[in-house]
Amino acid sequence: MTTDHAQTDIPLTRQLVQHARAKEATADDLAMAALFVLDAVANALGGCASEQGRKLLRWAGNGPSRPGTPFDTGSHALLMGALTHILETDDLHRASVVHPGCVVVPAAWVMALREGASGPAFLRSVLEGFEVTTRVGMGVGPAHYRIWHNTATCGPYGSAMAAATLLGLDEDQTVHALGNAGSQSSGLWEFLDTGAMTKHLHAGHAAQAGVQSADLAALGFTGPPRILEGERGFFAATCPDGDVSQVMSDLDGPWQLALTSMKPWPSCRHTHPAIDASLELSQTLQHASADEFHSVTVETYQAAQDVCDRPLAESEYEAKFSLQHCIATALENGEVTLASFDDAARVKARRLASGITIKVADPYASAYPVDWGSAVEVVMTDGSTHRAERGFAKGDPEAPLLPPQVVDKSLGLMEFGGIAAPRQLAEAILALPMAEALPDLPLFT
Template structure:
């Protein structure tokens, strides 16, 4: 489908976003999402890919003791934020906006000396752009392309353009050139390669560089989204560009974004939530007491997370079977639930779990991400729990104390010396004259 307006879609997006009012509550919510993203970033340092990224930043052409190129800084922070699989997720677009927008906005804001409120406004606008583009791409795009990687550059460019004070024409140029850099394929899933982290980092970097160039008058295509050789024509065979501007009078898309309580692919979360309920009843049952376990879910969850045998920590984070077996057996899913010992413990139960695509979950996606878990005992007893959404969704949000506790845990995992103080500084961004320093290289 094509837009009904003669105004290019990127220009419509810029006008819509710049005109949208941001209340004090909106800024406070944005600060919570920044806290969540920063905690993921700092926690991501304590991982094999995180250490490799820090070696690249410290031993490559960019030294942390010298001025660090803003685009490369955004790439590093974005990639770190997307490692532990505990960063936010916007359901309608299937985009992780925080790992792209927050690093890009942070890198530019630190360079420009922006205030906390100006930074948070840019974060709101960046979330709005990346998720609105994602709302239109369609399910066929997601089967090949990683939406965070392909839609992310629009959000990072918008956030950077706002912090740079670019006018409407220059912002459209930035979005055009950012969109032309959209890329990111799911092929990494077959081997558990580290590429997914690079997706977030590149999307953050692409937007920063596009905005910096636009500030110098470097032009970009105004119809990058809907043009005959644009993004939707190239990569969205069942996309609907009219969805990009849908429900424009609603709340900021950041407010409609979910936070993750568990460190695994978001597609596993409604089933984890259901399995944790069943654990309360079944925690005394042994493997010989269980006849069958079935997970009912939607197509995208099946396509990405039907993995009965997880051969690595990262594959386990994308395995419905491993996550459900762990939740049923342990009654919790933590950062330690995916290592060699955890996979070995869960293997027997996980290998026998069947995943099915069924309604109502199939037809409700992506509006709702739901699942059910059914356990049939050897004596014929059936136990079942179902979720229309997951913990952390707007319908069942994490409360601010929960977000702070999660963030402090992630920062402690990442070796941050004073996580409470940093968390308090990030929560206070709506009134801050400047952004605090982040111990990314510490």
């Protein structure tokens, strides 16, 4: 672990708090934050219609198992965070490999509701939460990600920051909140081997840990100030090739929220550059059938192969983490939608998916994690070869989803979740930069 960083006499969590609190938030920053909030809320409401979401809602008392059970703020954060991370269409920050929205937005939302915060105050806390959680993630290193889920391990720092800001905690209290939240960092990738539902709890627990740590800090409950860089802290325990100096790098740049990507397709973000390339090829090949492909090869980076090399997807969730399935369905159908991962879609794509070869290759391997890219090359049975390359994916800062596209995506997710008036809710969320309070969510009424 590399430990050199500026101001070594000041704990890293304190440096993070000072940086986030001092950074200016313009009207444009607040408007962009509102767009990310809309994306996260839509994901949560859409997640309610999934099998996992229905189980979570039953646990929460919104179903037949525990009707009317009182729910505390931390548990509300867990519920909303878990729901947000189910459909695999929530945001992703490349340099940290963290999904910040599914952790920070739920924590900030439930705290803002409880405290009666204004729209601008809420959005400010979201900016600060994104800033902190992604900066921690920027330093953890690739070895951490092979075992630990960055959203789960780095998320508690951001949720604690957002909650502490909404509570009006001072600098010392906020450092205590981050220290105790960070001590609860956890979340392992083992669930991928069976397609278990654990990943959703990762986001939920990270949101809950930050809320509860901030509430305790308000009561004087202390936490370790050097939880990040201490000899028995987070980096020492989980980051064998981490670089602590990255946590406080490029402080004069834009908010990290502005460097966060939005997903256009409901699958692991590691599949998206290859999906982009495959969709281009599909148009060129006019949606050729599996019989017309002699071979398909994808070039990508190591993390994509580690997480998404899955030639046979046995479930909807496994298919979302299968480069082979995503490429096959994009090539054959010319689109990737929520329906692209169901039983019928997996059966249709299986023949082509089973023969797709994945290779780790430059320039994609060495560019990661700053850039997430892939190339897809197909050889057809007629002998022709076709290739498409991507240095980044649709929805990245280099090719962002435009606000109307984010709205359309969000409306689709909310309609999938059965929300009666999605456009009205979307407009209310986008109006948060000038709002006196947050709108009601069907999730909490």
